[in-house]
Amino acid sequence: MDAVAPRVGTGGRPDAPQVGDHLALDLLNTEALSQGQAIDHWESGEDVHRWLVRQGIASAGEHTPSDLLQRGRDLRKAVREAIAARKAGEPFDVQPLNVHLEAYLTAPRLQRDAAGGWAMTRLPANGTAASLLGPVAEAAAHLLVEGDFALVRQCEHPDCILWFYDRTKSHKRRWCSMAQCGNRQKAARFRKRNHAE
Ligand SMILES: [Zn+2]
Numbered sequence: 001m002d003a004v005a006p007r008v009g010t011g012g013r014p015d016a017p018q019v020g021d022h023l024a025l026d027l028l029n030t031e032a033l034s035q036g037q038a039i040d041h042w043e044s045g046e047d048v049h050r051w052l053v054r055q056g057i058a059s060a061g062e063h064t065p066s067d068l069l070q071r072g073r074d075l076r077k078a079v080r081e082a083i084a085a086r087k088a089g090e091p092f093d094v095q096p097l098n099v100h101l102e103a104y105l106t107a108p109r110l111q112r113d114a115a116g117g118w119a120m121t122r123l124p125a126n127g128t129a130a131s132l133l134g135p136v137a138e139a140a141a142h143l144l145v146e147g148d149f150a151l152v153r154q155c156e157h158p159d160c161i162l163w164f165y166d167r168t169k170s171h172k173r174r175w176c177s178m179a180q181c182g183n184r185q186k187a188a189r190f191r192k193r194n195h196a197e
Contacts, residue, residue: 009156010161013062013192014041014051015041015050015051015054016029016032016041016042016160017029017032017176017177018029018054019162019164019176019177020163020164020165021164021165021166022139022147022152022164023055023135023136023139023140023165023167024079024083024136024139024143024145025083025143025152025163025164026055027075027076027079028076028079028080028083028129028162028163029138029162029163029176030042030051030076031076031080031161032160032161032162033159033160033161034159035159036159039090039155041049042069042072042073043069044069045064045066045067045068045069045072045080046064047069048064048068048069049062049064049068049132050087052136055136057132057135057136058104058132062127063127065077065127065129065132067129068132069131070129071100071129071133072129072133073141074096074100075097075100075133075137076097078096078097078099078100079097079136079137079140080095080173081096082094082096082140082144083103083140083143083144083152083163085138085147086144086147087149087152090129096197097137097140097141097144097151100130100133100137101134101137101141101148102139103128103130103131103134104123104124104130104131104133104134104135104138105124105125105126105129105130105131105134106123106124106125106134107123107125108120108121109121109122109123118132124192127178128139142180144163147165148152150171151164151165151171152164152166153166153168153173153174153175155174155175155181156174156175156181157175157176157181157184157185160175160176160180160181162176163176
């Protein structure tokens, strides 16, 4: 969880950090803040597709629908508003997220499993952006329904907006990553103390 050396994607930009420990929170983490500057790791449909491949949702080499960037950003906005409101204990409009859930169509498929038995899976009905993003919308809905929002938090560093699901045993996780924000904070405290002395 500590290793977040940014990997550089094919577009030349670093890939979004994978520190959320939940698909819906890593969706929010495709927008970050660095030295007060907003960073969007999604600047093109290919960026979104590459992210979906990293999440194991899409396969590399697949066609990227032309509206994937717009739909991805719309979904992210809907999920961000819902999660922030749920975290704050405030009411929120479920309609924007439901639009994405309703557009997610899958078809059941019967197939042999690895052990020679039978398995039933669901496949996205077609290669539309809505179907590609469907599992992400569904993960967000599950989080809103079943998530323990005491454990859904934002990194405590003032220059960081990343979200995570605290799955540590002690439930005392404070940073998106110790390597990044935890150490940054420690160094700042150390500087302040030395300065005061
Ligand atoms: Zn952070």
